[in-house]
Amino acid sequence: MRAPLLGLQGNAVRYQLAKKVGRLMKxxxxxxxxxxxxLPGFISLAIDPNFLQHGxxxxxxxxxxxxxxxxxxxxLLCKILEQEKQGYVLCNAAGSNLTQGIASTLLTxxxxxxxxxxxxxxxxxxxxxxxxxxRLIILLNLFRDQMDRYGELDKTxxxxxxxxxxxxxxxxxxxxxxxxxxxxxxxxxxxxxxGIKNVSRRLAxxxxxxxAHTADTIISPVSRELLIYRRVYFSHLGDYYDPKxxxxxxxxxxxxxxxxxxxxxxxxxxxxxxxxxEILRLQTRLPAIFxxxxxAAAAIAxxxxxxxxxxxxxxxxxxIGVFGRxxxxxxxxxxxxxxxxxxxxxxxxxxxxxxxxxxxxxxDLLIAINDLVADGTDVSWLxxxxxxxxxxxxxxxxxxxxxxxxxxxxxKYSGLASPIKxxxxxxxxxxxxxxxxxxxxxxxxxxxxxxKFRSLLVASGVI
Amino acid sequence: MMKSTVITIGHLYPELLNTYGDxxxxxxxxxxxxxxxxxxxxxxxxxxxxxxxxxxxIYLIGGGQDAAQSLVAKDLLSKxxxxxxxxxxxxxxxxxxxxxxxxxxxxxDQKGHRHPGVGILPMSTAAGTTRLVGRLLIQTDLIPRxxxxxxxxHSGRTWLRDQSLAFGRVIHGFGNNGQDRTEGxxxxxxxxxxxxxxxxxxxxxxxxxxIRIIFDNRGEQPMLKAVDDRLEEAAYNEASRRLKNWW
Numbered sequence: 001m002r003a004p005l006l007g008l009q010g011n012a013v014r015y016q017l018a019k020k021v022g023r024l025m026k027x028x029x030x031x032x033x034x035x036x037x038x039l040p041g042f043i044s045l046a047i048d049p050n051f052l053q054h055g056x057x058x059x060x061x062x063x064x065x066x067x068x069x070x071x072x073x074x075x076l077l078c079k080i081l082e083q084e085k086q087g088y089v090l091c092n093a094a095g096s097n098l099t100q101g102i103a104s105t106l107l108t109x110x111x112x113x114x115x116x117x118x119x120x121x122x123x124x125x126x127x128x129x130x131x132x133x134x135r136l137i138i139l140l141n142l143f144r145d146q147m148d149r150y151g152e153l154d155k156t157x158x159x160x161x162x163x164x165x166x167x168x169x170x171x172x173x174x175x176x177x178x179x180x181x182x183x184x185x186x187x188x189x190x191x192x193x194x195g196i197k198n199v200s201r202r203l204a205x206x207x208x209x210x211x212a213h214t215a216d217t218i219i220s221p222v223s224r225e226l227l228i229y230r231r232v233y234f235s236h237l238g239d240y241y242d243p244k245x246x247x248x249x250x251x252x253x254x255x256x257x258x259x260x261x262x263x264x265x266x267x268x269x270x271x272x273x274x275x276x277x278e279i280l281r282l283q284t285r286l287p288a289i290f291x292x293x294x295x296a297a298a299a300i301a302x303x304x305x306x307x308x309x310x311x312x313x314x315x316x317x318x319x320i321g322v323f324g325r326x327x328x329x330x331x332x333x334x335x336x337x338x339x340x341x342x343x344x345x346x347x348x349x350x351x352x353x354x355x356x357x358x359x360x361x362x363x364d365l366l367i368a369i370n371d372l373v374a375d376g377t378d379v380s381w382l383x384x385x386x387x388x389x390x391x392x393x394x395x396x397x398x399x400x401x402x403x404x405x406x407x408x409x410x411x412k413y414s415g416l417a418s419p420i421k422x423x424x425x426x427x428x429x430x431x432x433x434x435x436x437x438x439x440x441x442x443x444x445x446x447x448x449x450x451x452k453f454r455s456l457l458v459a460s461g462v463i
Numbered sequence: 464m465m466k467s468t469v470i471t472i473g474h475l476y477p478e479l480l481n482t483y484g485d486x487x488x489x490x491x492x493x494x495x496x497x498x499x500x501x502x503x504x505x506x507x508x509x510x511x512x513x514x515x516x517x518x519x520x521i522y523l524i525g526g527g528q529d530a531a532q533s534l535v536a537k538d539l540l541s542k543x544x545x546x547x548x549x550x551x552x553x554x555x556x557x558x559x560x561x562x563x564x565x566x567x568x569x570x571x572d573q574k575g576h577r578h579p580g581v582g583i584l585p586m587s588t589a590a591g592t593t594r595l596v597g598r599l600l601i602q603t604d605l606i607p608r609x610x611x612x613x614x615x616x617h618s619g620r621t622w623l624r625d626q627s628l629a630f631g632r633v634i635h636g637f638g639n640n641g642q643d644r645t646e647g648x649x650x651x652x653x654x655x656x657x658x659x660x661x662x663x664x665x666x667x668x669x670x671x672x673x674i675r676i677i678f679d680n681r682g683e684q685p686m687l688k689a690v691d692d693r694l695e696e697a698a699y700n701e702a703s704r705r706l707k708n709w710w
Contacts, residue, residue, distance in 0.1 A: 144482055154528050218478065219530045226510075226534075371705060377598070378614040380659040383487030402705065405698035409664055412694055413487070413494045422697070 011050070018048035019055070022107045037096050041103030052099070055106040056132035059090065061116040062301065063129055066140025066175075068347050069294040070097065070119040072286070073140060075322050076298035078117050080307055080315045088114040094322070095374075095451070097121045099128055122156050126163040129170065136304070138173045138297055142180045143235060143346045144381070157184070157221075164188050173301055175293060176250045177237040183221040185250060194271075194300055196233055196292070197255035222247040233289050235346045254279070254300045259292055263358035264328070267292050271300060279303060283317045287326055288354050295319075324450045326351070329463060335437060337462075339453070342367075342444040343375060345384040351444055352389035363440040365394045365418075366433070367411075368401035368426055368449035375446040379403050387414035394418045400429045401449045430456040468685075469502045470677060473519030475562065476527070476535050477507050483616065485525030485559045487661030491670050492521070499674070499687050510538045514545035516552065520677045526560030526617075526659065536578060539565055543581045550583055555652040555676045559662065563647070563655035564588040564619050584650050585624040586639075594618045595637035598706050599658055601646045603631030606668035610634070612702045613660030621657075623648055630656050635706055652676055665702065667695045 022044035029039065044051045064074050071094040078091040090113050092105040097119045105118065120128050122142070129137060142157055161184045164172065168189050174181040176193035185191035218236055220227050223244035232238035241248035251274070259269040266285040269292055272278050280303060284295045295316055302312045321327055329337040342348040355363075371377050382403075387410060390397070397420045399407035404424040411420050423429050426449060433441050434457075445453055457463045474489050489505055496503040506519055527535065539546075546566075550556065558566050567580040571589040580587070599615040611631060620640035623629060629639070630647025638646030638657065647656035654673075656662060663670045671687065678685050 154530055219534060221530075224530055224534060378596075378616060378659065380484030380487070380614055380661055383484035383490070383661045383664070384481070403701060405694065405701040406665075409694055409698045410487070413490045413664055415494065415497075422694075424701075 011054075014048040015051065015054040018044040018051050019107065021047060022051075022104070026104070026107055037093065038098065038100040038104050040107055041096075041100040041105070044103050044107065045100060050131075051103050052106070052128065052131035055103070055109065056116075056134075059106070059109050059113050059116045061118055061132045061134040062136045062138065062305075063118055063120050063125065063132065063134045064138045064140070064297075065120045065122055065125045066138075067122060067143040067344065068290060069140045069297070070094075071322050072291065072294045072325050073138065073298045074117055074119040076295060076316065076319050077301055079319060080298065080302045080312055081115055081117065081305070083311050083315055084307060085114055088112055090116040092118050094119065098124050102128060102132075123159075126159050129163060129167070134170055136171045136173060136301060138301055139181050139184075140175050140293065140297055141178045141237060143344055160184055164191070171304075173297065173304070175237070175297065176252055177233060177239070177293070179218075179221065179227055179236065179240055179249075182240075182250050183247065192253040192300075192304070193250045194254040194256065194296055195239075195249065195252045196231075196259060196289075197252060197257045197272075198259070200258055200260040203259060203261060220245060220247055234350060237293070254296070256292060256296050259289070261287075261289060261292075263287060263354075267295075269296070271296060271303075280309060280312060282313060284319065285317075286319070286321050287358070288350060290350055291321075291326075323454060324445065326354075329457070331434065331437075331462060334439075336440050337433070337457075338440060338442045339450070340442070340444050341447065341450050342385075343446050345381055345386075348385045348444065349389060352386065355442060356389055356391040359391065359393060359440075359442075361440060362393045362395050363442050364396045364398065364433075364437060365390065366398040366400060366429060366441055366443040366445075367407050368399075368404075368429070368443070368453065369407050369446045370402040370448045370452075371446075372402070372448045374448050379406050382406060382410045385410070387411060387416065390414070390416060390418070392417060396421060398423060398429055400424060400426050401446065426452050427456060430460065434460050434462060468681075468683075469504055470496050470521075471519045472503055472505050473508050473514075473522040474505050475508050475522060475524040476510070476531075476538075478509065479531040479535055480525040480527035480562055482528055482531070483526040483560060483659045484661050485523070485562075485659065488523050488525070488557060488559070488663040491661065491663035491667070492523070492673065495667070495670050495674060495690065498690060499685065501685075508542075510534070514542045514549070516545065516548050519549075519554070520680070521554065521673060522546070522549070522556045524556070524558045524562030524565070526562060532561045532565065535561075536565055536570075536580075539581050540579065543583075546581060547583060550651055550653055553652050553676070553680050555673050555680075556583075556654065557663075557673065558584075558653065558655045559659065560615075560617055560657055563657065564617075564621065566653065566655060567621065568624075570619070583653060584648055584655055585628065586621055586648055586655075588619040588621045591618045591620050595620075595641050595657075597636055598702070599636035599638065599646070600634045600703070600706060601631035601636075601638065601658075602634055605630070605649065606666070606672060608666075608668050611658060611662065611666045611669060612699055612706075613656075613658030613662050613665060615657040616659065617657055621648075630654060660702075665695070665698060667692050 022040040025040040172191040174185045176195035220242035225244045230239040271280040340351045493503040629645035
């Protein structure tokens with residue numbers, strides 16, 4: 001065999017081998033009931049380092065990234081696309097958002113798979129995008145999360161900037177309300193911006209002028225001076241401008257207007273284009289303003305992909321969200337659990353604020369924080385959570401997880417009136433809640449605590 | 464009967480040097496002062512705010528991201544004289560990570576450019592290419608317990624002009640530079656360290672040390688109440704158990 005032919009054949013053979021072995025591994029794991037979702041992908045990549053490039057050639061992909069909201073947006077977009085093309089859409093589960101996890105998901109692509117939607121971890125986005133050549137990249141936000149992995153927020157922002165600067169073939173859908181994203185999309189020939197233009201009069205009466213303590217990026221990427229906000233929707237998302245340069249929130253290609261929030265009942269808003277024409281009228285059961293951004297992102301992406309308006313609106317309306325992203329689970333006799341993923345100060349503060357503003361009843365609060373790699377091994381972030389937001393209606397607070405005592409310490413130093421019970425073992429806590437809890441228990445969980453929590457609930461027959 | 468003495472905690476650049484949970488240090492100090500029967504008051508000091516001698520009983524400065532630190536560095540130089548006077552008066556300063564670096568002689572960035580620091584601490588910092596990240600355990604003579612625990616995350620390598628000024632010695636982790644096993648600095652009543660965690664809530668004897676210095680400066684010898692530190696103990700043990708396990 002001549003050398004060039006060998007090379008070509010070699011590539012294809014490698015890829016096929018990687019695919020076969022990967023699929024075999026997947027079946028094996030399923031048989032053994034093991035949950036190592038990324039292992040097959042890891043192996044495929046080891047056999048063929050260009051596995052993603054090869055696998056991604058046949059399946060156009062949409063990539064979704066950001067600190068908060070990736071999973072919800074990916075799930076919703078998948079559901080919308082599936083309405084039209086059942087069986088044709090490939091999506092990755094949360095927890096499979098690193099390169100290996102995406103490779104693993106690609107292993108399940110069939111001949112009829114027409115579209116892939118992947119959530120991608122922020123640090124992995126540039127390399128995954130370079131390999132998959134996605135048709136669309138949706139960027140939601142950048143908050144401080146897992147500092148030990150990312151080192152600094154600015155570093156990830158810089159890497160995303162480089163991705164946008166060096167790659168003009170992908171379409172970008174960007175949340176203009178995040179200054180990092182408003183900046184990196186500037187001058188990009190295929191960037192589209194969405195953001196909140198206005199809220200209902202009722203909502204407008206709340207004070208938006210004060211930035212929360214956990215505003216990460218309030219420095220202008222241009223002048224390196226402080227940004228000024230005309231409106232803040234939460235954390236550092238809002239309508240901003242740089243007093244020392246002409247950097248300002250970009251003009252919105254898709255403006256979210258007339259936002260109305262109904263507490264646990266969800267929200268309602270419209271999306272208009274540049275000419276003011278209404279494109280979508282959306283209603284969602286997902287609560288709080290950060291979900292307005294999430295639902296809008298998925299809906300706008302679907303609209304750009306040609307999905308009919310009614311399909312988008314219907315799916316968004318019935319979408320109940322992803323496990324643990326502010327999900328309500330009914331136990332019995334009126335008892336219920338509300339589960340929220342809290343893995344960084346922004347998310348946590350939002351959850352606490354939401355509870356304070358929308359919970360009239362008394363409740364028990366469970367905070368379970370682990371410090372495994374997936375949670376972020378540095379729990380210093382707990383000290384940036386504004387625990388004064390914990391309302392006095394919290395009856396008992398349970399501190400659990402691998403850093404249960406750190407949680408309790410954080411609470412102690414906040415001077416809260418509610419009694420704090422430390423129980424590091426999540427199994428015991430869940431058992432207590434399921435058997436003896438009364439009323440509502442709100443559970444704030446870090447990432448691996450959330451997955452453990454889920455399996456405990458499944459094991460006890462609750463879900 | 465104890466007077467309710469007002470103790471002013473100067474919190475430097477709270478909205479800029481705020482990315483590593485060092486707010487917990489302000490909380491810890493306030494909490495323990497309250498427990499002791501005093502009235503802590505937090506005084507935010509930011510860009511453009513003037514520092515005057517005697518303005519605060521203690522100053523805290525935390526860590527932040529590069530962009531924020533550049534902004535702060537410029538402004539800190541304008542406060543340098545005032546802060547130096549405070550240091551001469553024996554006012555305690557707790558400086559974490561970026562804040563610690565900025566108080567030194569100079570900072571040398573990735574490109575080799577030298578940036579002047581405030582010049583309070585006899586040390587300098589050079590940017591490294593890798594980050595020194597992880598759980599940090601040190602031995603220290605500053606407190607009876609002899610150990611402090613926390614978490615570090617910095618690319619700067621700090622070199623002390625005099626190693627005997629180290630805040631502590633590294634048992635597990637990197638400390639100042641990952642090479643000479645020193646961590647932090649104690650110079651006059653200025654304490655610089657790379658310990659996040661936050662450091663004060665997790666190491667209450669250190670908080671108490673700072674409180675005693677505050678009152679020494681005021682010429683007072685208050686009776687500090689015996690505090691129930693069992694939770695802090697448990698948190699410390701929990702953190703120690705997590706030192707080596709990453710899974």
